[in-house]
Amino acid sequence: MEATTLVSVLNALAVLGVTTLAILHVYRILDILWLYFLHPSSVKRYLHGNASYAIVTGATDGIGKATAAELLKRGFNVILHGRNEAKMRKVVEELRAAASADIQYFIADASKDDHDWKRLLEPFRELHITVVVHNVGGEPLIDTRIDERTEEHLLGVVHSNALFALFLTRALLPQLRRAAQSGPVQVLVVGSFAGDVGPPRLPLYAAAKGFLKALTRGLDNDELFFGTPTGVRFMYLSVGAVHSDNHPAPMQPSLGVPTSARFAWWLVESIGCGRRNVVPYLVHAVQYWLMQKSGNRVVDRGMAQKMKELMAQAAKRK
Ligand SMILES: NC(=O)c1ccc[n+]([C@@H]2O[C@H](COP(=O)([O-])OP(=O)(O)OC[C@H]3O[C@@H](n4cnc5c(N)ncnc54)[C@H](OP(=O)(O)O)[C@@H]3O)[C@@H](O)[C@H]2O)c1
Numbered sequence: 001m002e003a004t005t006l007v008s009v010l011n012a013l014a015v016l017g018v019t020t021l022a023i024l025h026v027y028r029i030l031d032i033l034w035l036y037f038l039h040p041s042s043v044k045r046y047l048h049g050n051a052s053y054a055i056v057t058g059a060t061d062g063i064g065k066a067t068a069a070e071l072l073k074r075g076f077n078v079i080l081h082g083r084n085e086a087k088m089r090k091v092v093e094e095l096r097a098a099a100s101a102d103i104q105y106f107i108a109d110a111s112k113d114d115h116d117w118k119r120l121l122e123p124f125r126e127l128h129i130t131v132v133v134h135n136v137g138g139e140p141l142i143d144t145r146i147d148e149r150t151e152e153h154l155l156g157v158v159h160s161n162a163l164f165a166l167f168l169t170r171a172l173l174p175q176l177r178r179a180a181q182s183g184p185v186q187v188l189v190v191g192s193f194a195g196d197v198g199p200p201r202l203p204l205y206a207a208a209k210g211f212l213k214a215l216t217r218g219l220d221n222d223e224l225f226f227g228t229p230t231g232v233r234f235m236y237l238s239v240g241a242v243h244s245d246n247h248p249a250p251m252q253p254s255l256g257v258p259t260s261a262r263f264a265w266w267l268v269e270s271i272g273c274g275r276r277n278v279v280p281y282l283v284h285a286v287q288y289w290l291m292q293k294s295g296n297r298v299v300d301r302g303m304a305q306k307m308k309e310l311m312a313q314a315a316k317r318k
Helices: 003-038 062-073 085-098 117-124 151-179 203-225 260-269 282-294 296-317
Strands: 052-056 077-082 103-107 128-134 185-190 232-237
Touching: 003 282, 052 062, 062 077, 062 085, 062 128, 062 260, 077 085, 085 103, 103 117, 117 151, 128 151, 151 185, 151 203, 151 232, 185 203, 203 232, 282 296
Parallel strands: 052 077, 052 128, 077 103, 128 185, 185 232
Antiparallel strands: none
């Protein structure tokens, strides 16, 4: 090949490469603008049937309680889940003072594996459930490695962060499919950046969130591509730091650390956005993007430093 032809070919390839990159970046930017600013809220589409209900797990504090309050504002009736009956009664009273919708609840310790699902869900069997928010989860900040923790503690982390959502979904699915005959049904799974990062002292919590991410995708595929699509859709939410007073080391609210109420607004806005993986809060989305661009070494060191600070804060608070 002559030198001039070779130069022309290389130039053409360079132009093609730059154009492809530009198109991908423009697409990405438009996608972000659409998701966070332009798309009209879809949550109203989930109000169908005579009375629509949303289930929220871990609803006595933090993100779960705020999400229940936000869903009530949007016209849903709610079924709350918690582990402490006295605390739950107070939350229900508080929510009832601000909303006229129906508020029901059930009590179950998510860290255990002995639930009688049929009995637990019996009072809600005839209700038209169109939104499920699997929110329960978290892990106490304990400054030890897994070989220094009891088997019971480790199993508790797996149950409350992963298996409770799995078995609750299993128990609800026939009812959700029934509701989906009159409109869309959305199951949201509250995940964590930890699932992508694996912070020290939280390896099992991170693994449980990773499990949820894969489970969400598989369940969504199951409802969508085998047999007749059912209209029940699953979505995994990648969540960064959110303020909650319930935490052993609560992070102060800031632009990067929204209050639970502010985060809940974004969470509810993400319902029905049509994605399977979403970072619901815009500033978290920027943080997530930076994390992906920074490389594992930088992220892992940064995360280890943050965990040391949180451990020290939690120790001081005790
Ligand atoms: N906040 C963050 O920075 C952050 C970041 C990433 C992901 N997330 C995820 O967001 C979700 C909610 O976190 P959050 O910050 O809102 O937590 P939170 O303020 O501690 O609230 C957790 C809720 O779950 C309940 N709960 C905890 N363990 C339970 C158990 N074994 N059985 C039944 N209920 C239980 C708590 O009940 P009590 O009221 O009885 O304690 C509370 O209602 C979790 O899945 C967490 O992994 C949070």
